[in-house]
Amino acid sequence: MRFVVSALFLFVLFSHTDAYDPLDPNGNVTIKWDIVSWTPDGYVAVVTMNNFQMYRHIMSPGWTLGWTWAKKEVIWSMNGAQTTEQGDCSKFKGNVPHCCKKTPTVVDLLPGVPYNQQFTNCCKGGVVPAWGQDPQGAVSAFQVSVGSAGTSNKTVKLPKNFTLLGPGPGYTCGPAKVVPSTTFLTPDRRRKTQALMTWNVTCTYSQFLARKNPNCCVSFSSFYNETITPCPTCSCGCQNKNNCVKDSSKILKMKGLNTPRKDNAPLLQCTHHMCPVRVHWHVKLNYKDYWRVKVSITNFNYRMNYTVWSLVVQHPNLNSVTQVFSFDYKPLLPYESISEYPEFFFSVFSRCIIRYHVTMLFGHAYADDTGMFYGMKFYNDLLMEAGPFGNVQSEVLLRKDKDTFTFKQGWAFPRKVYFNGDECMLPPPDTYPFLPNSAHQQYLFSIFTLIATMVFLLLTLC
Ligand SMILES: *[C@@H]1O[C@H](CO)[C@@H](O)[C@H](O)[C@H]1NC(C)=O
Ligand SMILES: *[C@@H]1O[C@H](CO)[C@@H](O)[C@H](O)[C@H]1NC(C)=O
Ligand SMILES: *[C@@H]1O[C@H](CO)[C@@H](O)[C@H](O)[C@H]1NC(C)=O
Ligand SMILES: *[C@@H]1O[C@H](CO)[C@@H](O)[C@H](O)[C@H]1NC(C)=O
Ligand SMILES: *[C@@H]1O[C@H](CO)[C@@H](O)[C@H](O)[C@H]1NC(C)=O
Ligand SMILES: *[C@@H]1O[C@H](CO)[C@@H](O)[C@H](O)[C@H]1NC(C)=O
Numbered sequence: 521m522r523f524v525v526s527a528l529f530l531f532v533l534f535s536h537t538d539a540y541d542p543l544d545p546n547g548n549v550t551i552k553w554d555i556v557s558w559t560p561d562g563y564v565a566v567v568t569m570n571n572f573q574m575y576r577h578i579m580s581p582g583w584t585l586g587w588t589w590a591k592k593e594v595i596w597s598m599n600g601a602q603t604t605e606q607g608d609c610s611k612f613k614g615n616v617p618h619c620c621k622k623t624p625t626v627v628d629l630l631p632g633v634p635y636n637q638q639f640t641n642c643c644k645g646g647v648v649p650a651w652g653q654d655p656q657g658a659v660s661a662f663q664v665s666v667g668s669a670g671t672s673n674k675t676v677k678l679p680k681n682f683t684l685l686g687p688g689p690g691y692t693c694g695p696a697k698v699v700p701s702t703t704f705l706t707p708d709r710r711r712k713t714q715a716l717m718t719w720n721v722t723c724t725y726s727q728f729l730a731r732k733n734p735n736c737c738v739s740f741s742s743f744y745n746e747t748i749t750p751c752p753t754c755s756c757g758c759q760n761k762n763n764c765v766k767d768s769s770k771i772l773k774m775k776g777l778n779t780p781r782k783d784n785a786p787l788l789q790c791t792h793h794m795c796p797v798r799v800h801w802h803v804k805l806n807y808k809d810y811w812r813v814k815v816s817i818t819n820f821n822y823r824m825n826y827t828v829w830s831l832v833v834q835h836p837n838l839n840s841v842t843q844v845f846s847f848d849y850k851p852l853l854p855y856e857s858i859s860e861y862p863e864f865f866f867s868v869f870s871r872c873i874i875r876y877h878v879t880m881l882f883g884h885a886y887a888d889d890t891g892m893f894y895g896m897k898f899y900n901d902l903l904m905e906a907g908p909f910g911n912v913q914s915e916v917l918l919r920k921d922k923d924t925f926t927f928k929q930g931w932a933f934p935r936k937v938y939f940n941g942d943e944c945m946l947p948p949p950d951t952y953p954f955l956p957n958s959a960h961q962q963y964l965f966s967i968f969t970l971i972a973t974m975v976f977l978l979l980t981l982c
Pocket of ligand 2: 550551552568569570699700720
């Protein structure tokens with residue numbers, strides 16, 4: 521009976537959490553406006569964007585931030601960013617504003633702009649690394665001087681309707697909220713100053729909003745079975761005559777083929793999966809106390825260099841990673857990081873109810889089965905465009921956990937894989953390479969994997 525209740529509970533819970541990322545429950549991008557001075561007709565604000573997502577960075581060609589002014593505000597000037605259009609400034613004589621649009625669209629500047637246009641943490645072409653990958657670098661900022669605005673904290677009106685592209689769709693931003701003013705340390709670190717007023721906007725990501733198809737797929741192989749389990753056909757779309765090029769095609773010799781397009785449209789190599797990225801997991805070696813996996817990532821898009829890419833993998837044995845060759849590795853511990861925040865008591869509480877129900881059903885729970893792999897700086901943090909250099913690879917040495925380790929039932933393959941923050945399509949469980957003589961377990965196995973996928977999803981919550 522308890523089993524049935526727990527199963528029901530989990531089912532009901534899961535039919536209601538769509539945009540929630542169990543591997544990064546607090547992940548968000550926060551945009552903070554600090555008013556640093558009042559001017560005769562408005563204010564000067566420092567706008568800081570923090571990428572608090574563990575493993576999803578804002579990649580090239582970078583972020584685009586938009587909002588709607590509450591009144592008839594204009595932007596006199598900007599440092600460290602610019603608007604894409606000036607709009608109609610015809611009613612201004614002499615000194616003309618930088619932008620008069622009701623809904624300005626702001627982009628970062630490129631590296632190397634003149635010094636007098638720069639600002640601290642600006643000018644990275646809009647690329648913002650993930651918090652888990654580079655906490656110091658996960659920030660972008662600019663300064664804006666606003667006119668025709670309120671000139672005190674009672675008369676200023678907060679901008680509305682924030683939109684963030686990072687670089688494509690996927691983010692939803694909440695309303696701006698006044699928060700306690702930020703305090704800054706002076707450069708000599710001996711005095712604290714305070715913003716005159718501060719407001720925050722929080723944006724969260726949903727893969728469903730970003731695209732209707734996955735962006736990557738996973739294939740498997742092993743030393744104990746010759747079968748290579750390919751990516752599922754049409755994982756990211758189906759092939760037709762016009763949407764891809766064969767790797768033998770003459771077009772590939774044309775100059776300028778790799779130049780990214782304005783709309784960021786990919787140029788894909790023809791494959792049966794039509795994914796821009798494939799992740800391959802090969803179970804390579806078996807030692808007495810250890811086992812070894814080879815991971816490779818292949819780029820099939822001729823128009824994309826992935827800079828600071830990340831790969832998140834969920835597998836129960838990742839709690840015993842012993843050595844990672846030629847990638848950087850960092851465990852993701854959503855459960856522990858949550859418990860640092862007292863305001864998350866409630867959600868921790870509800871997670872623990874989930875944990876209780878999961879434990880009821882399956883006996884034990886994992887919290888540390890997820891890790892992030894990423895490239896080493898200046899070595900392989902660039903996944904080059906499709907072609908001879910369009911791949912990166914690494915090997916991972918894992919210590920066997922005596923209680924759970926097995927090559928049976930596809931246990932050695934990951935439960936979930938994310939490339940650059942988007943979940944990858946896995947092959948169906950009944951096609952995994954099997955340990956010889958375990959074919960009769962296939963039926964059981966597919967049920968097992970179905971349940972296991974659900975469980976591992978849950979277990980990361982608590
Ligand atoms: C955004 O993320 C940060 C860091 O994880 C967290 O402290 C904050 O509460 C989050 N904000 C919201 C509104 O979820
Ligand atoms: C506002 O955003 C900043 C990061 O930009 C964050 O450090 C701060 O905690 C946020 N404040 C609130 C009250 O959410
Ligand atoms: C506005 O500023 C006054 C004094 O400068 C301060 O006392 C008050 O708390 C501020 N109000 C808000 C909403 O920040
Ligand atoms: C918010 O912005 C979006 C995109 O810029 C626009 O389509 C929408 O109409 C705006 N909504 C409001 C209430 O201004
Ligand atoms: C990728 O980077 C290489 C080396 O920096 C460059 O030659 C190539 O044009 C880039 N390709 C794209 C699609 O940006
Ligand atoms: C290898 O795995 C495939 C796919 O699951 C399976 O059909 C086949 O029987 C396995 N080979 C052996 C020798 O067990």
